[in-house]
Structure formats: C-alpha cells, structure tokens
Amino acid sequence: MTDQNKGGADQHPRRRGQGELEGQVLAVLRQAPKAVTAAWVQDRLSGDLAYTTVMTILTRLHAKDAVARQRVGRSFEWTPVADEAGLAALRMRRVLDAETDRGAVLASFVTVLSPTDERLLRDLLVQAPGEEEDR
Template identity: 35%
Template sequence: MPHLGKLESAVMDVLWSSASSLTVRDVLERMPAQRNLAYTTVMTVLSNLHRKAMVDREPAGKAYSYRPALTRQGAAAAALREVLDASGDPRSVLLHFAETATEEESTVLRDALARRPPKP
C-alpha cells in the first residue's frame, strides 16, 4: 500500500465517512471549507488513488463514482505491513512495539494471535 499525502488522506477520510460511492463533486463538497480546492485537483487526487488501488471507481453518467478499496483499518494494517517489510528487521520493530504497547493493545494482540489458525 502506498504512502498517502495530506490531501490524499483528506480525500480518503471523506470516502471512509460515506456510506455510499461519491463523485468528484460530492467529495469536493464534503472537503473541509479551509481547503478551497479546485474540482480538477480533487479529480486528479481520486485518479491517483485509483491508480494506487486505494479506491474503486465505476461509471456514473459522464463521470465516475468512487469508494474506498480498503477499510480505514485495512489501510492502516497494510501501512504497518509496509513498514515491517521495509525495516530490514521486522522482529526488532515488533519487539520495540511490544515494549511500547498499552495493556489493552497487548491484550488485543494476544487474543488475535490465540485465535489465528496455525500456518501449514
């Protein structure tokens, strides 16, 4: 999963907060007011997100409607996987994380690992 820039993250936030697919115009209208973006800017960002496989799109008249290809949690997990893969030493990264994890995070991880089926 590619790293997202600030504007890409803001567009993904809009898509993740919607229960349905959105057009470029819909996304533009739901962006925070302080952004003052052009339609073509949002269209370019959505096209880039589609190229990065972060959003799916389908024809909607003469335009497209967009929806997230991953949940927010799925995207965060993919980003974590990317960090581990790029670290060169995933064991050390995981051990460092384990040392800094809260008690609740540790419990969630232990429970998830206990439920995970064994790998062949």
C-alpha cells in the same frame, strides 16, 4: 496588539495531519449510496478543496488499494474498499514492508505497546484464522 487566533487577517489555516485528508475522503465515500464521482466527494468535504486535490487523494487511495474505481464515460466513479482502520493498517504494512529486519521492527513495536494494547493484540492473534507457516 492583535490576536491572530481569533480570525485576524494574518491567520493561517491549520495544516492537516498526515493521512487526515485521506481519512476524510474515505469517510465521505463510505456514506455514499453507490459509486460516486470525485465532484460528489468534493461537494461533501468541508473546506474549499480543489477538484484536483480530491482527485489526487482518490488516486493515492486507489494505489493503496483503499478504494476501487470504475470508468464511466471520461471519468471514474469511486467506491471504498477499506475503512479508516483498514487504511491505517495499510500504512503500517507499508512501513513494515520497507524494513529489512521485520522481526526487529515487530519486536520493537510490541515492546512499546501499553499493557491494554498488548492484551488486545494477543487476543486478536488467538482469534485470527490459522495460516501456513512456510509461505
């Protein structure tokens, strides 16, 4: 009997979690000394990712306003706009924006928070700069 979890020929690579690759790309971009190319990002990511995969992730991050790009010649140079926490916040916002009853979604979200997370959220809301109520 062969143990496939110890490097056997039939071993399948682990499937990444949703958003995991985006987080890895953002982390690499945040380490960059300046705006960088997709090839630069590809060289620094672990694994054998295709250049087209890196470009797809960068393009998706750009659509989410998590990275900025500037045309240089025939390609782009990329810079991070958000960190991993910012990217998670953007995802949460998109989910909220897709729902018709925002109040119900937020109320349901708050009811499933741990007491520690609820306190943290309350503290953050108190610290947040005031906003106009009638937007």
